Amino acid sequence: MTEIRTPRLVLRRWLEEDLVPLSEIHADPLVMRRIGDGRPRSVEQTAEDIEAWEEEWDEEGFGVFAVELLGSGELVGAVGLSVADAPTEVAGQVEISWRLGRVFWGQGYASEAAHATLEFAVQDRGLERVVAVLRTGDSASASVIDKLGMQAEGAAQHPVHGDDLTVFSIDLTQYQE
Structure with a gap:
């Protein structure tokens, strides 16, 4: 089982008991406003997300991690590839992405988990490039992207909703851990 420990977090594969806490995160309109269609997700949709992430782990050898607090085991959210x-x-x-429960915002957890995910991408999976897509106005995610050293490379539009997006990338052959 793939597991990464940082000073404050554990990044790991998904467990059955993660469904309820992730569903609570997905039910928060503020958390979800810049993810997918911008609407909260049901327990069933959350279960589908976890299943898809686990399938990607099996097919690609990487995926979206469950992120928990090292001390308490409380689910913080999801960060991964x-x-x-x-x-x-x-x-x-x-693509690297993240979503954290609102109570965990502003504490550096997204940056910590994203850094660990990029280290995993280059050291364990040998990936040479990772992208991130940011909706215009998402200043919190822009801060994480900046801390990761990702560079803007172009504009795009959400294919369904028409939201303005910025595409960022990082060359992992030059990534400084």
């Missing part, structure tokens, strides 16, 4: 399907500017490329 996936093969992007949209927008077309990044389709087929490996």
